[in-house]
Amino acid sequence: MNPDTWPANALATYLTETHLENSPTTPFSYIEFQGGSFDPWGGWGFAQCLELVGYQFERVFYKNNFASAVTIFSIYMTYGGTNWGNLGHPGGYTSYDYAAVIKENLMVDREKYSEAKLEANFVVASPAYLTSVPGNLSNTSYTTTSRLSVTPLLDDESDTKFYVLRHANYSDRVTTPYKLTIQTSEGDLTIPQLDGELTLHGRDSKVHVSDYVVGGHNVLYSSAEIFTWQSYGSKTILIVYGGEGEQHELAVSNGGQGTLSEDDGVQMGKRNGATVLNWSTSSSRRVVQLECGLTIYILDRNSAYNYWVLKLPDENGLYAPSGQEASTVIVKAGYLMRNATMSGDTLNLVGDFNATTDVEVIGGAPVNLATLNINSQASEFTQDEYGVASTSVSFHPDISVPLLSSLNWKYIDSLPEIKPGYDDSLWRNADLPQSYDDKINITTPVSLLGADYGFLTGTLLFRGHFTANGNENDIFLETQGGSAFGSSVWIGDTYVGSWAGNDAAANGNDTYTLPNLQSGTEYVITVVVDQQGMDENYVVGENEMKSPRGILRYRLSGHAATDVSWKITGNLHGEDYEDKTRGPLNEGGLYAERQGYHLPGAPIDSWSSSGGPTEGISSAGIAFYGAELELDLPAGWDVPLSFTFTNATSADALGSSASAYHVQLYVNGFQYGKYKNHIGPQTSFPVPQGIWNYHGTNYIAFALWSLEPDGAKVEGLELTVNGRVKATFTLFSWVNG
Structure with missing residues (x-):
């Protein structure tokens, strides 16, 4: 609700002592340290979560972990997931993006990703950290x-x-100037020595270094943060960066x-035999060649992201683990570089480009x-006197996808059970006098819990048969399906009401008024429960x-x-x-699902023509739409690619007066929403690639x-x-890159 507010006293400074x-x-070890934030049904959305635990959070909290000398740092999560095929648990909705560094759709355009990359590269390049x-x-x-x-x-x-270094009040938003006194092999020094003051912006943290060895050269100190360094023969490259407008030395x-x-x-100078560089961070790259063989790239943070x-890999295609001697190339290339291979004087790069x-x-490129x-x-490329090879990748997307409104939609009723x-002779008899679930003592004559009959996922349907006596005024039902579930009730083909549900309620009860029933006539109560998983x-x-799913209590008047x-x-x-490919969670008990109509090859040509889910239905029920x-x-x-409900209004704005409906969407048989x-x-x-x-042809379907x-x-x-990303995608390039 207030994603820009960081709580007081939430930054742990006792971690080393506890270990x-x-x-x-x-x-x-830190196992499953916070990498994002959970969002529940009715929540504020992952965009707000990202604001709360985004790149500023990483800079302050992750570097605080470095301050405690953590050596195994596991982050939950690195990339966002999707609860496809129903839900992982009822508390969360289909998306499990989690505001992670990599989006649910695998895009890496969050600044949070780039900040994590900077910090990870620093640790890899700093073996002395592991013994500090x-x-x-x-x-x-x-x-x-x-x-x-x-x-x-x-x-x-x-x-x-x-x-x-960080602000004492870690959530402080001010920019603070300072000078830093450090211990070095040349004695205690206060920096900067040449000019100005250092600065720390609000909600930021820095790792300054002294006597930091790069390829045999001693960086006596650096207020600018280290991205990486690599040695290539007699030449060593060091890349440092700073925040916008900061002074560094x-x-x-x-x-x-x-x-x-x-x-x-x-600005350059000499102090006690050391070469000193002093600058104000700029978006323009500076490159300094030192006589000792060290080349220093000076960047602003946003440039370092690229x-x-x-x-x-070696001749066997294997990669040296981090921290060991490994051959590398350093590439400036924007959105995402995945891997590189070299054969003689040929260099092969694999990457993604969105511009x-x-x-x-x-x-790391061969000299020639x-x-x-x-x-x-x-x-085509050029190579300068320093061995830097330069080229350009053109990006001219010609991507279009059909309008869903233009498809030849077909429709079938997915609630024939009320006709x-x-x-229903092939349905299971609900006749267990007790439940297998020892968490609940049933209060109905027989168990009406899905799990007792082997139905553990997706929609549940119940049909209650009785003979009317003319005294039926109403029916009371308590159903349970987990957070944000819903249920609807019919007598015969007459709709009598629904529990529309809300974000917090795992169960709901209501008393529904019945129409006049004819004494001596058999009727069927049909109850549909949209259970959300266990x-x-x-x-x-x-x-x-x-916690059970199904009907907990009922009372039929008279x-x-x-x-x-x-x-x-x-x-x-x-x-x-039946579906061993998509697994046990992919489908529930909707009529269309039981018939396999969500799967490619469904007989949609025999269905009625329709305008699709945007045309909708005029009464309570369940419609099923399919199209190629x-x-x-x-x-x-x-x-x-994503399906987007474009005119959707937030749940908060809709309030209790909103027309309640649920939608499940399927792509080539997989339930993805x-x-x-x-x-x-x-x-x-x-929906992933x-x-x-x-x-070619895809089959998409919607249950409304x-x-x-x-x-x-x-x-x-x-x-x-x-996103429009040009890539050559292979599993191993992702793992090793």
């Missing part, structure tokens, strides 16, 4: 202001020191004369590069996973409970499910369940292109 008290002989020991946090020992806190990390095996012991080979704005360190992009190989292939295509004469066992000993005999069905054949969708997307391109217009918050449903046929007597229609629905 040493509990397990001093094991590696210091934290000192005491101080607000007075290292800087000229008590507004800042510094934790030193000292390496027992070298002179290298790390200084993790870096010194190299015995660096010799410095030459600014690119741009200007770097640099990639790619390992080269026309200048590509530079600033380190003959061929530069990008995504298997030869590129006169419907035959709960997680989150609290030890609570056994939440045993009748004993035993006057009603029940039938139950769910997904086809329950636990002995032809795609012709460029070969070799990764084009994330549960949309609930009156609850929210999800309105866009990504592997589900689509990019160059109106929980209102006047029916419902989807106000707007589009197939949207979330």
Whole structure:
């Protein structure tokens, strides 16, 4: 609700002590540290979560972890997922994007991703960090202001020191100037020495270093943060960066004369034999060539996001683990570089591009590069006197997808169970006098819980048979399906009401008024329960996973409970499910699902023509729509596609007066969305590339369940292109790249 508000006292500074008290002989591990944020039904959406735990959160909290010298750092989660084929648990909706560094649709355009990349590369390039020991946090020992806190990390095996700096009030938004006093092999120094003051922006943190060794050269100190360094023969490349408008200073012991080979704005001087560089961060790249053989790239942070360190495999196609000697290339190339291989004087790069992009190989290319292939295509390039190879990748997307409103939609009723004469003889008899679930004592004559009959996922249907006596005025029902579930009730083919549900209610009850029933006539009560899946066992000993799904209580006026005999069905054949490809969670008990109409090859030609889900239905019920969708997307391109409910209104704005309806969507048989217009918050449903046929026919289907007597229609629905990314995608390039 207030994603820009960070709570007080939430930054742990006792982690090292806790580790040493509990397990001093094991590696210091953070397992499943916060990488995003969960969002429930009726929540504020992952965009708000991203604002709360985005790139600023990473800078402050992750670097605070570095300040405690963590050596195993596991993040939950690295990339967002999707609860396809019903839900992973009822508390969450279809999207499990989690505001992770990589989006649910696998786009990497969040700044949070780029910040994580900077920090990860720094750790990989800093072996001294792994043997460092934290000192005491101080607000007075290292800087000229008590507004800042510094934790030193000292390496027992070298002179290298790390200084993790942040605001004492970690959520502070102010920009604070300071000078930093550090220990070096040349004695204690206060920096900057040449000019100005250092600055720390609000909700930021930095790792300053001293006596930091790069390829045999000693960086006496650097206030600018290290992205990476790599050695290539007699040449070593160091890349440093700073935030917008910050003053920085870096010194190299015995660096010799410095030459600014690119741009200007770097002041140079000598102090006690060290070459000192001082600058104000700019969007213009500065490159300094030192006489000692060290080349320093000086970047602003936003530019550093576009640099990639790619390992080269050995002759057996294997990659050296991080921290060991490995051949690499350093590439500036924008959106995403996946991997690189080298054969003689030929360099092959694989990457994704979402715009026309200048590509530079600033380190690791053969001195006399003959061929530069990008995504298997030869590129014209130039190579300068420093060995930097430059080229450009053109991006001219020609991508279009059909309008869903233009498809030849077909319709079939997915609630024939309420029609006169419907035959439920093949349904399971609900006749268990007790439940197998020891968490509940049933209060109905027989169990009406789906799990007792092998129906564990998706929609449940119940048919209660009874003979009217003329005294039936109403029916009371309590159903349970998990957060945001719904249920609807019919007598014969007459709709009597629904429990529309809300974000918090796992169960709901209501008393529904009945029409006049004719004494002596047999009637059927049909109950549809949109169960949301089983709960997680989150609290030890609570056994939440045993919370039942189905009908908990009922009362038919004028009748004993035993006057009603029940039938139950769910997904086809329950636990002995048919679809071994898509698995046991993919489908529920809707009529269309039990008939396999969500699968490719459904006999839609025999169905009625329709305008599709945006035309909707005029009464309470469940409509099922199918259509074929032809795609012709460029070969070799990764084009994330989503279904977007374009005229959707937030659940908060809709309020209790909203027309309630649920939608399930399917692509080539895979269920990839549960949309609930009156609850929210999800309105866009990504479907991954592997589900689509990019160059041919796709079968898409929608189940529309109106929980209102006047029916419902989807106000707007589009197939949207979330990103336009040119790529050569292979599993191994992703893993190793």
